[in-house]
Amino acid sequence: MPQYDKADIERRMNGAVEALKGDLGGLRTGRANVSLLDPVVCEVYGSMMPLSQVATVSAPEARMLSVQVWDKTNVSAVEKGISKANLGLNPMTDGQTIRLPMPDLTEERRKELAKLAGQYAEKSKIAIRNVRRDGMEDLKADEKKKEISEDDRKRLEDEVQKLTDKFVADADEAAAKKEQEILTQ
Known part of the structure; x- marks a missing residue:
């Protein structure tokens, strides 16, 4: 064979x-799109996991992404993962929610x-x-x-x-x- x-x-x-x-679909030109965070991985529970397995991502406004972390012990790991992804986003943490305003291009x-x-x-x-x-x-x-x-x-x-x-x-x-x-x- x-x-x-x-x-x-x-x-x-x-x-x-x-x-x-x-x-490429995740590379938005100023509009918030949840797929923008698809490449983000976070170090949680001793291993690297995709953001989608530790949090819910939504776009409540046209220029804002919201990341709802399921386990509050993972908030800083998620924040670090978003920063390491070099997406040019500035995470703002509010409890278990991380807000990501889309910067002007x-x-x-x-x-x-x-x-x-x-x-x-x-x-x-x-x-x-x-x-x-x-x-x-x-x-x-x-x-x-x-x-x-x-x-x-x-x-x-x-x-x-x-x-x-x-x-x-x-x-x-x-x-x-x-x-x-x-x-x-």
Whole structure:
């Protein structure tokens, strides 16, 4: 049974682009959006946990996020996690609630957000290239086991490379669109 699975490679590469689009969706240009805090992780109970597993995030106003921490012993850990995420937010704690007013977008902040969009795109492209590497290794293993010929391996490697190029271009396009949106609004 060959290890190489084109459908699986395509699914994984598409997943990397979809994750990027989700990350970029969290980069709001001045409006509060709960997905902005999706990348935040906090050190609670001796391990790193996503913010969504220790608190409820809401957007009560257009320019304010509210984080309701479930366990009051975790409030400072959540605050630290938000600060470490480098989202440019200034947490204000009120009991078990942390309020995050959205700062006005200065030219400097716009550039920071555009740079962050670029970093998200780079992570996505690394994930896509890792999937390509896995596919190439599977093809070599299949050839070694005599399940495919050398010609088939080369043809399929070209196929994997074309998929890689397509999904990297999708990631670049999504990031460029978001950077444009950030810099012009």
